Amino acid sequence: MSATAAPPAPPAEPQEPREPVLRKPSTRKRLVPYWLLLPGILWLLVFFALPLVYQASTSVQTGSLEQGFEVTWHFQTYVDALREYWPQFIRSLLYAGTATLLCLLLGYPLAYLIAFKAGRWRNLVLVLVIAPFFTSFLIRTLAWKTILADGGAVVDVLDTLHVLDVTSWLGWTEPGRVLATPMAVVCGLTYNFLPFMILPLYTSLERIDGRLHEAAGDLYATPATTFRKVTFPLSMPGVVSGTLLTFIPASGDYVNAELLGSTDTKMVGSVIQSQFLRVLDYPTAAALSFILMAIVLLAVTVYIRRSGTEDLV
Amino acid sequence: MPALRWIRRNLVVIAGLLTLAYMILPNIVVMVFSLNKPKGRFNYAWQEFSLDAWKDPCGVADLCGSLSLSLRIAFWATLGATALGTMIAFALVRYRFRARGAINSLIFLPMAMPEVVMAASLLTLFLNMGAPLGFWTVLIAHIMFCLSFVVTAVKARVMSMDPRLEEAARDLYAGPVQTFVRVTLPIAAPGIAAGALLAFALSFDDFIITNFNAGSTVTFPMFVWGSAQRGTPVQINVIGTAMFVLAVLMVLIGQLITSRRKSTARN
Numbered sequence A: 001m002s003a004t005a006a007p008p009a010p011p012a013e014p015q016e017p018r019e020p021v022l023r024k025p026s027t028r029k030r031l032v033p034y035w036l037l038l039p040g041i042l043w044l045l046v047f048f049a050l051p052l053v054y055q056a057s058t059s060v061q062t063g064s065l066e067q068g069f070e071v072t073w074h075f076q077t078y079v080d081a082l083r084e085y086w087p088q089f090i091r092s093l094l095y096a097g098t099a100t101l102l103c104l105l106l107g108y109p110l111a112y113l114i115a116f117k118a119g120r121w122r123n124l125v126l127v128l129v130i131a132p133f134f135t136s137f138l139i140r141t142l143a144w145k146t147i148l149a150d151g152g153a154v155v156d157v158l159d160t161l162h163v164l165d166v167t168s169w170l171g172w173t174e175p176g177r178v179l180a181t182p183m184a185v186v187c188g189l190t191y192n193f194l195p196f197m198i199l200p201l202y203t204s205l206e207r208i209d210g211r212l213h214e215a216a217g218d219l220y221a222t223p224a225t226t227f228r229k230v231t232f233p234l235s236m237p238g239v240v241s242g243t244l245l246t247f248i249p250a251s252g253d254y255v256n257a258e259l260l261g262s263t264d265t266k267m268v269g270s271v272i273q274s275q276f277l278r279v280l281d282y283p284t285a286a287a288l289s290f291i292l293m294a295i296v297l298l299a300v301t302v303y304i305r306r307s308g309t310e311d312l313v
Numbered sequence B: 001m002p003a004l005r006w007i008r009r010n011l012v013v014i015a016g017l018l019t020l021a022y023m024i025l026p027n028i029v030v031m032v033f034s035l036n037k038p039k040g041r042f043n044y045a046w047q048e049f050s051l052d053a054w055k056d057p058c059g060v061a062d063l064c065g066s067l068s069l070s071l072r073i074a075f076w077a078t079l080g081a082t083a084l085g086t087m088i089a090f091a092l093v094r095y096r097f098r099a100r101g102a103i104n105s106l107i108f109l110p111m112a113m114p115e116v117v118m119a120a121s122l123l124t125l126f127l128n129m130g131a132p133l134g135f136w137t138v139l140i141a142h143i144m145f146c147l148s149f150v151v152t153a154v155k156a157r158v159m160s161m162d163p164r165l166e167e168a169a170r171d172l173y174a175g176p177v178q179t180f181v182r183v184t185l186p187i188a189a190p191g192i193a194a195g196a197l198l199a200f201a202l203s204f205d206d207f208i209i210t211n212f213n214a215g216s217t218v219t220f221p222m223f224v225w226g227s228a229q230r231g232t233p234v235q236i237n238v239i240g241t242a243m244f245v246l247a248v249l250m251v252l253i254g255q256l257i258t259s260r261r262k263s264t265a266r267n
Helices: A009-059 A076-117 A119-134 A137-147 A152-161 A163-170 A182-206 A209-218 A221-232 A236-252 A253-261 A268-279 A282-307 B003-007 B011-033 B063-094 B100-112 B115-129 B133-157 B163-171 B176-205 B208-213 B220-230 B234-266
Strands: A062-063 A067-072
Touching: A009 A062, A009 A182, A009 A236, A009 A282, A009 B100, A009 B115, A009 B133, A062 A282, A067 A282, A076 A119, A076 A182, A076 A221, A076 A236, A076 A268, A076 A282, A076 B011, A076 B063, A119 A152, A119 A182, A119 B011, A119 B176, A119 B234, A137 A182, A137 B011, A137 B220, A137 B234, A152 A163, A163 B163, A182 A236, A182 A253, A182 B011, A209 A221, A221 A236, A236 A282, A268 A282, A268 B115, A268 B208, A282 B115, B003 B011, B011 B063, B011 B234, B063 B100, B063 B133, B063 B176, B063 B220, B063 B234, B115 B133, B115 B208, B133 B176, B163 B176, B208 B220, B220 B234
Parallel strands: none
Antiparallel strands: A062 A067
């Protein structure tokens, strides 16, 4: 190395101070992303990932609040929790699934309206979709108590149209009342999560090139065929992220079930909440929330695989 | 039959407007019942018109205290989540490095998890650490769950940015700091603002995670929750209505400013 460096001494001299100058920013540059990530990722690791580890360990502990809890690898807690609370699990998935489907059916026309039909009213309608957000969702959910109240206008209309007879026969409502029945809970869930369905649907519909619709029309497709073969398939990313954004939070929700339902409509979220904050049976509460997490993650993975859209959000 | 044909042709518009009505209906009810004078403890049935609650919105014990606490938490949570989230978003979009996939999933997971699960596990951590529940635990929790949403919002904006603009700035002898402050930040600003707004709304309105981690601290959503059992004061409707009206006004003013700026830019 010194043999080759010795003869061209003069040009080597200006090179030497330049080299470390060139290398220094490059190593510093390589570290830039890590410095940018460090605080945020640390936050998520400590306050999101680590708690899950703690919870996993809590779920296999036994003991009581007075004597303290100890890890005993007591997996029986999971079996017992599932055996005791399976109706709440089934109910949560059923209510969340129904609400998601209703959100899709109700939200799609509105998203379509904003994307293609609203014209100069587009921004106003978008504001009206987002605006309810600004009144606390608890206040709005309480308003449903007034709307669905016994003897209120909605119940009277449904009763005179004999809708309540049918829904009561199906077990969704009780004769003459909607509040404190499954229908009220599903109505509240649908209402609360509708914006989470509409906004992704709107963004994916808005991206569709309008010329594709014209092309379909030129090829003699009826509006229905155009929708089935062109619009809907192209809006799939919105449908997938919308259904996920609705189903996941809805399956863990307990606010609607508590405010609009009765003891017969309790969802698994209520059970976790009362086990954690009132009964103080931490192992059971931890096991329950792990089962819920497993079910949701499993359902989401299968769903994403099936729908074939890997890129989310 | 022309009526039927008209309905068929405008089916989408009619269905969409019905959904919109479904979404706005509770807000209207909240507004109307803010002008009610309830007889008993519960404000669920219309009695008579009264402006009492509007004249004295803080007339209920603890209500305005909980409101200001929620605003303070939302402010700090927004600041924290926006700063941390923006940094992560820039790192993810602008740099190629190992563990990018793992970090992307770590960002995605909090959004793909029912809130109760996060709330309960965080409480387990705090109990194990012996941390006193209150303002700080709520703030930590809010920054945690707002972070992913900020990252997503900022990422979308930074991804659509043209990196050549920054190269051009550097070619014109702008230093890295100057490039960032004068070029990068102004272009990314709408994404950062959207993320911050989202974080503020999420934090201010959060109930489930706060319910688990607040201890005896009462934020505004927790006050509303508690009052639902004891009997909701009319003042809650007043505050709900005021928030709604304020938000709509702010959006309208924002629209007006941008449209005017656009028209002056065109002239």
